[in-house]
Amino acid sequence: MDISRRTLRTLGAAFAAAALLFSGCSSGSSTTAAAQPTPRVPAALKPYYEQTLQWRGCGEAGFECATLKAPLDYARPGQGRDLKLAVSRKKATRSGQRLGSLLVNPGGPGGSAIGYLQSFAALGYPARVRARYDMVAMDPRGVAASEPVRCLSDKQMDSYTRTDQTPDAPAETDRLVAAYKKFARGCADRSGKVLAHVSTVEAARDMDLLRAALGDNRLTYVGASYGTFLGATYADLYPSRVGRLVLDGALDPALSSRRTNLDQTAGFETAFTAFAKDCVRRDSCPLGTRSVADARDRLGSFFTRLDSRPVATGGSRRLGESLATTGVMAAMYDESSWPQLRTALRAALRGEGGGLLNLADLYYERDSGGSYTNLMYANPAVNCLDLPAAFRTPAEVEQSLPAFKKASPVFGGALAWSALNCAYWPVPATGRPHALTAKGAAPILVVGTTRDPATPYPWARSLARQLSSATLLTYEGDGHTAYGRGSRCIDDAIDTYLISGRPPAPAKRCH
Numbered sequence: 125m126d127i128s129r130r131t132l133r134t135l136g137a138a139f140a141a142a143a144l145l146f147s148g149c150s151s152g153s154s155t156t157a158a159a160q161p162t163p164r165v166p167a168a169l170k171p172y173y174e175q176t177l178q179w180r181g182c183g184e185a186g187f188e189c190a191t192l193k194a195p196l197d198y199a200r201p202g203q204g205r206d207l208k209l210a211v212s213r214k215k216a217t218r219s220g221q222r223l224g225s226l227l228v229n230p231g232g233p234g235g236s237a238i239g240y241l242q243s244f245a246a247l248g249y250p251a252r253v254r255a256r257y258d259m260v261a262m263d264p265r266g267v268a269a270s271e272p273v274r275c276l277s278d279k280q281m282d283s284y285t286r287t288d289q290t291p292d293a294p295a296e297t298d299r300l301v302a303a304y305k306k307f308a309r310g311c312a313d314r315s316g317k318v319l320a321h322v323s324t325v326e327a328a329r330d331m332d333l334l335r336a337a338l339g340d341n342r343l344t345y346v347g348a349s350y351g352t353f354l355g356a357t358y359a360d361l362y363p364s365r366v367g368r369l370v371l372d373g374a375l376d377p378a379l380s381s382r383r384t385n386l387d388q389t390a391g392f393e394t395a396f397t398a399f400a401k402d403c404v405r406r407d408s409c410p411l412g413t414r415s416v417a418d419a420r421d422r423l424g425s426f427f428t429r430l431d432s433r434p435v436a437t438g439g440s441r442r443l444g445e446s447l448a449t450t451g452v453m454a455a456m457y458d459e460s461s462w463p464q465l466r467t468a469l470r471a472a473l474r475g476e477g478g479g480l481l482n483l484a485d486l487y488y489e490r491d492s493g494g495s496y497t498n499l500m501y502a503n504p505a506v507n508c509l510d511l512p513a514a515f516r517t518p519a520e521v522e523q524s525l526p527a528f529k530k531a532s533p534v535f536g537g538a539l540a541w542s543a544l545n546c547a548y549w550p551v552p553a554t555g556r557p558h559a560l561t562a563k564g565a566a567p568i569l570v571v572g573t574t575r576d577p578a579t580p581y582p583w584a585r586s587l588a589r590q591l592s593s594a595t596l597l598t599y600e601g602d603g604h605t606a607y608g609r610g611s612r613c614i615d616d617a618i619d620t621y622l623i624s625g626r627p628p629a630p631a632k633r634c635h
Contacts, residue, residue: 163364168201173336177211184242187214192262192337194330196321205317209330210269211262212238214246218255224367225338226257226622227331229264231349231373233324234502236268237261248608250619257344257622262334264354266315266322266505272498273322273505275311281496282441285488289446290431290537297518300541305548311505312550320551322502323509328358332365342367342566344622348605349373349579350506352570356587359562366565368622371594373605374570376583378559378590381507381514382524385543386531387580392539393532395456395577396420398602402459403466410470423452424534426473435477443477449538451483456577458609459602504545510555513546559590566593567627569618573599573606595627600635611635 165173175193182189192209195201216222230240241261249259263270276284284303291297311319331354335343344367347355352371359366379387400419403409411419427445434442443451455465461483468479489497515521521540528536546553562568568591572584581598588596599606599614606614613634621627 163362166201169195169198172201172333175333175337177337179213182212184212187212187242187246189238192330192334194265194333196318198326198329207265207271207318207321209262209265209271209334210238211260211334212241213258213260214241214254215258216254216256217251221256222258223256223623224258224340224342224344225260225335226253227260227262227334227343227345229261229345229347229351229354231347231351232267232499232503233264233350233354233506234267234499235350236263236497236499238263238269250615253619253622258338260334260338262330264322264327264502264506265330266318266498267502268498271318272315273311273318273501274314274498275307275501278490278494278496280306280310281488281490281500282494285450285484285490286441286444286446288431288444289449289541290427291541300544301518301548304545307504307545308548308550311501315501315505316550319505320509320554322505323554324354324357324506325361325555327354327506328361331358332362335365340367341365344368346370346372346607346618346622348607350375352579352587353377356560356562356568356591359565359568359591360560363562363565366562366568368566368625369568370571370607370618370622371568371587372571372607372618373576373579374572374584374587375579376586378557378586379583380557381511381543381546384511385514385539386524386527387583388578389528389536389539390531391580392453392456392535392577394575394580395602396423396452396532396534398459398575399456399462399465402462406466408466408470410466410473420534423469426469427534435472435475437478437481438476439478439481441481443472443481446538447484448472448477448480449535450487451480453535453577454483454487457604504549508546508549509551509553511546511557512553513549514543515540516547518544560587561590561592563592565591567625568594569597569621569627570594571597571599571606571614571618573601573603575602576604578604595630595632597628598631598633600633606634 177190179188179190190211192211194207194209196205196207228245229237238261246259266273287303288296291300342365345355353375355369355371400416404413404419411422430448431445434444437443455461472480489499521544525540528540570584570588572581574581588594597617607618611634617628
């Protein structure tokens, strides 16, 4: 399980398709207006900036697809291998009132932006936004249709997801470390050429190539979860090219990987507390009706039993502690999935684990035939390149366990051990934690949800303070991210910003 920096948007699309659980992102000139001179493009990059996209049909009604060329290594453009990055768009429904292109990214890292566009954004975004913008997505390098990172076979991935991530004996710790090492070796063997070049900085530079190829002088963008880090990185690299940027479910780029994981652990505890409060008020709550503390204890005891006695699922796989924990945490991303979680927990407590296994499979993007997308390969590939490892040795994890378990008595142990994966990564980290200021950028809109499990609300406050032109919009509620999740106040504020360029009033709060 690698929860770090995951996003709802990819999971939400799966919920929408499979379980109908998901409900439908600078003040400044429009994206086609050049208010500032464009910075000089280095000569070696001109062929990339001057390329013309060749649009074609791509099997989805109303969508066009194209391929963007980008250098594998921006330090040696034109001197080595080029990457082919997949792009898709759906044109504005009112071409005469078109403002430009709106690039969307669902986060992850590793979520397919094209999948998100074609399954949700191009139909689920408000009609008045889709009327004025060409809706555009590009799978980032290493993701989905853009030179995807590969690491394990599907059967190997099944084994990996079952690995005990709460070791309580040296032999179990050794098996977990061996699993991380095998995963890392698989990535190096299958994707070694691209593995050192899937950083967020490089993906942001690719976005600027796409902006130019689309004919926009400024970038208009909606990024969710990790997509906020990608968008903020773009703004910091190219502040004069920022149009209207919505950063929903913000990450804090100034935090270390260890602090990020610890904060996220507390975020999942906050989300579970909200779920438990709702659950114990119901006579049918599978975790009892006494108190949140009792519900937490019952869930912890259930996980402990599964550690030694996995339960049947109705298929060849059994539900152990790791997959059950992932299934419960997956449901924390969206409060509309709480009824499904209650049903799954009730069945699992009777020895029928199929419901929780389905939730875990949605999280891992495993289909009913046993095939995985590359989400869980691209995710650590980007994360382990962007920041130094949270922990270097099992001993460091053990020293931090009290802090993680204090942050979340139920989930803390698993999240601490899951943060060890980057310690064995085959390429060194190229990024470091640092504030992003984007000095001189047009107004940027940062959105935070107060009980967000994956990107805790303090991160949104921090990013809004870092970015020199940011306005913070707050959603008082549950779940991961806020746009398109049922708050008319949030949606109206974001839509107005995207269409007119006017951000909401400072410190605006919505319910």
